Amino acid sequence: MKLLSITIPCYNSQDYMEKCIESLLVGGEEVEILVVDDGSSDRTAEIADAYAEKYPTIVKAIHQENGGHGEAVNAGIRNATGLYFKVVDSDDWVNKEAYISILKTLYELLRGPETVDLLISNFVYEKQGATRKKVMQYRRCLPQNKIFGWDEVRHMLKGKYLLMHSMIYRTQLLHDCGLELPKHTFYVDNLFAFEPLPYVKNLYYLDVNFYRYFIGRDDQSVNEKVMIKRIDQQIRVNKLMVDAYIKCGNTNRRLKAYMFSYLDIITTISSIMLIRANTEESLQKKKELLDYIKSENRAVYNKLRHSLFGRVMNLPGRGGRKMSVAAYKISQKFYGFN
Numbered sequence: 001m002k003l004l005s006i007t008i009p010c011y012n013s014q015d016y017m018e019k020c021i022e023s024l025l026v027g028g029e030e031v032e033i034l035v036v037d038d039g040s041s042d043r044t045a046e047i048a049d050a051y052a053e054k055y056p057t058i059v060k061a062i063h064q065e066n067g068g069h070g071e072a073v074n075a076g077i078r079n080a081t082g083l084y085f086k087v088v089d090s091d092d093w094v095n096k097e098a099y100i101s102i103l104k105t106l107y108e109l110l111r112g113p114e115t116v117d118l119l120i121s122n123f124v125y126e127k128q129g130a131t132r133k134k135v136m137q138y139r140r141c142l143p144q145n146k147i148f149g150w151d152e153v154r155h156m157l158k159g160k161y162l163l164m165h166s167m168i169y170r171t172q173l174l175h176d177c178g179l180e181l182p183k184h185t186f187y188v189d190n191l192f193a194f195e196p197l198p199y200v201k202n203l204y205y206l207d208v209n210f211y212r213y214f215i216g217r218d219d220q221s222v223n224e225k226v227m228i229k230r231i232d233q234q235i236r237v238n239k240l241m242v243d244a245y246i247k248c249g250n251t252n253r254r255l256k257a258y259m260f261s262y263l264d265i266i267t268t269i270s271s272i273m274l275i276r277a278n279t280e281e282s283l284q285k286k287k288e289l290l291d292y293i294k295s296e297n298r299a300v301y302n303k304l305r306h307s308l309f310g311r312v313m314n315l316p317g318r319g320g321r322k323m324s325v326a327a328y329k330i331s332q333k334f335y336g337f338n
Contacts, residue, residue, distance in 0.1 A: 071181070163193050
């Protein structure tokens with residue numbers, strides 16, 4: 001049994017996937033690298049097979065019809081044999097020294113008396129053209145180098161939420177919570193970082209800059225113009241996060257507060273993208289999203305609607321919408337939103 005399974009979702013990734021795979025091979029026999037070719041039409045499948053042939057005990061190539069990023073992650077979870085599970089996107093990579101520290105820590109935790117459900121580390125925004133690299137770290141809100149529960153998690157600022165890039169789950173936990181990401185949908189990394197949390201009891205934070213998150217391609221899903229074009233997928237994810245938040249019920253108080261804060265951010269992003277689209281159809285979709293939340297749980301709706309972001313994103317009229325956009329831009333800088 002492997003210590004860590006790492007899934008690389010790949011769709012037409014021939015130009016950058018090798019850098020990603022090479023960075024992960026450093027883990028040696030402790031890891032398995034699951035390269036999921038999600039119906040690519042370029043040389044992705046050929047590259048995946050070549051690595052699997054060269055490193056048969058480490059790399060496994062999985063080929064499937066195109067199902068989107070979420071279905072590629074699902075395939076990784078289904079095929080993982082490692083005790084822990086990580087997703088690394090094909091245009092990203094990891095730091096060698098931090099990687100070795102991660103594996104050493106996981107091995108030591110396995111030998112200890114307590115099971116750790118989630119290991120958290122830092123990630124670095126590798127933003128194209130940026131002279132300074134922003135590091136997402138959690139030193140002020142998470143205890144370091146010890147196993148802890150949600151009661152020991154201090155308040156997380158709006159810009160400090162956990163993303164897929166910072167998370168390594170215990171594989172069995174993902175099976176236990178029944179996580180299955182929707183097909184043909186972008187932004188499902190938010191579901192991956194959100195839905196399993198009520199099942200997480202013990203956490204561990206290692207303050208190393210492990211994951212390198214590349215931002216800069218014009219076709220990247222986090223590009224604002226692309227997000228507006230794919231807004232229906234963002235809304236789908238937003239609704240599923242609402243469902244997951246309602247379903248988690250009376251979980252730990254601090255965890256519930258964190259999950260609400262995350263949901264507030266995602267709903268704000270959905271709202272601002274719909275405002276920026278600036279069409280009658282997009283404004284109607286914004287109303288429909290809020291109506292959906294209200295119909296599912298009025299208390300959650302009221303809390304979201306009257307949060308600071310909720311109030312700012314729902315200022316009336318054209319002038320109010322302009323103020324909402326301006327406020328969002330300020331929040332991006334202040335809170336560090338991507």
